[in-house]
Amino acid sequence: MMTVFAVLLCVLLHQAIGQTKGTQSTKAMPVLSSATVLAPHRTISENSDFYVTCSTYGRNITSMIFVYLCKDSLGIRRMTLKPDKNDITFHISRVDLHHSGNYSCVYSNKSYTLSDVTQRGDNTIQILVIPNFLPADIAVVGPSAVHEGDNIEFRCTVPSSLHTLGECPLVYSYLRKNGTVLLVQAFNVSQMKATFSIKGAVMRDSGHYSCVVLPTMCIQEQEHVVHGKNTVLLEVKEKMDLASRLIISAGVIITIFLGLCLWWISNKPDCPAMCTSGLMSQETNTLGEQDEPDREDLEAQDEEEDSFSLEDEEMYNQGADGSDFEVVYSLAGM
Ligand SMILES: *[C@@H]1O[C@H](CO)[C@@H](O)[C@H](O)[C@H]1NC(C)=O
Ligand SMILES: *[C@@H]1O[C@H](CO)[C@@H](O)[C@H](O)[C@H]1NC(C)=O
Ligand SMILES: *[C@@H]1O[C@H](CO)[C@@H](O)[C@H](O)[C@H]1NC(C)=O
Ligand SMILES: *[C@@H]1O[C@H](CO)[C@@H](O)[C@H](O)[C@H]1NC(C)=O
């Protein structure tokens, strides 16, 4: 009884396998008709949304049909189209570089699995997905050993022709140093290069430089006339430390002092000792303008007939930190 059952099961199983094999081998090729493919753009940027339309306009379709979008002769999407409609739009969101290819449309009144649709429509459009960032080659123009004060020029190139959105002739490129964006420059697509320059190299310009091209970032003509909301004027003043200020001030003081001495000697040859005597007083005021009483004092001194006071505006230096440095000397008893 058990063996009969087993044999029966075996036969049934065999039959079932034979049937599936039979259907597979004799399965007819899908009957597909060609539709028209339409896309607003042939070049699209990476991560953007892609819309492609299949149109059956002009074909006499009286029943509901299945429309297949094919990429490189393989079905990738399927949608149904009601008889009262001519067009259907497929939406592919956030495309990547693998979405580049030749797209076409076919349709049928039967539903097929996408992998069975291996036929392409009569017309195709080639879609190119443009990468947002393209690593480029970088080289230093001239000797790679650079000395302080030299001008450095980097040349950024791409190995093969570059495709940009809508054949844009000029796109952005970055010069990166040790991972951060240092300079932005226009990349000429027909020349396939961009040039970055650093004027007057300093020690901290040493490091690893690389270049990235942004093929989807087109530089528009009108960008040259668009400016920011406002501008700020930045003036970097030469920083002078206290020691050099003192040295310079001392130099000026000595020069004036000697000048005064000579003047004195030529006018009053009988009294040269005055020059070196304590009649000359030197005052160093570190608070300057804020120190109003001192200023009044000095002005009062100025008014005295017998006193000689000199306040050289050039020597009145105001440091970046707000501290003032003023040297005033007066010579009394002329
Ligand atoms: C569309 O096809 C139907 C039959 O399928 C036919 O009767 C009709 O005349 C056709 N129309 C055109 C405009 O060819
Ligand atoms: C797409 O078509 C173009 C020409 O029409 C051909 O050069 C290219 O190789 C095709 N791409 C693929 C992936 O088949
Ligand atoms: C599908 O279209 C074919 C002709 O292309 C026709 O012979 C067949 O009857 C149609 N089938 C259905 C279900 O409409
Ligand atoms: C790019 O380079 C070509 C060839 O040197 C030049 O004719 C063209 O003006 C450049 N394009 C731009 C936008 O600078």
Ligand SMILES: *[C@@H]1O[C@H](CO)[C@@H](O)[C@H](O)[C@H]1NC(C)=O
């Ligand atoms: C580069 O950056 C890394 C960290 O991101 C840092 O440790 C390294 O010192 C930097 N090198 C230079 C030359 O600035």
